[in-house]
Structure formats: structure tokens, C-alpha cells
Amino acid sequence: MFWYGSLSVFAGGIIYNNWSYQFFNVVFTSFPIIFYALFDKETEHSILFSSPSSYEPGLKNAYFGTGIFWLWIIEAAL
Numbered sequence: 001m002f003w004y005g006s007l008s009v010f011a012g013g014i015i016y017n018n019w020s021y022q023f024f025n026v027v028f029t030s031f032p033i034i035f036y037a038l039f040d041k042e043t044e045h046s047i048l049f050s051s052p053s054s055y056e057p058g059l060k061n062a063y064f065g066t067g068i069f070w071l072w073i074i075e076a077a078l
Helices: 002-007 018-039 045-050 052-059 066-077
Strands: none
Touching: 045 052
């Protein structure tokens, strides 16, 4: 973008067309959600009741806790 601006003498022209912005938004925001919604499936209740170890990561805050929260905040800031 910087080199394009310097070559066009910072005239304010856009390097990308509007459709490319929309394509980016569709591909990287809606497709992952649609993909997840189509292929997500629930686990049977009988399997969950027979294996309580499925709940262990949640009880130990393995996927979300204070430390992991701040790691995500730092990554977002970077």
C-alpha cells in the first residue's frame, strides 16, 4: 500500500476494488461459521454420562482461564 501510494503521488486512489473487500469479508467471516454450523454434531448423552473425563478440561480451566485470557489479549494487541 505504501509503494502504491508513493507511485500514485498519494492521490487517494484505491488499490483494491470494492468487491475484493466484500469477498474478503465473506470468505473469512461467514464461511468458517457456516462450515462449523454444518459439520458440528452433539455428543450423545449416554457417552457423556459414561465418561466424566470429558468434563475434566473445563474443571481445570484448560481452555479458558485468567492466564489464557491475557494471552489472547496480548495476541490481539500485537
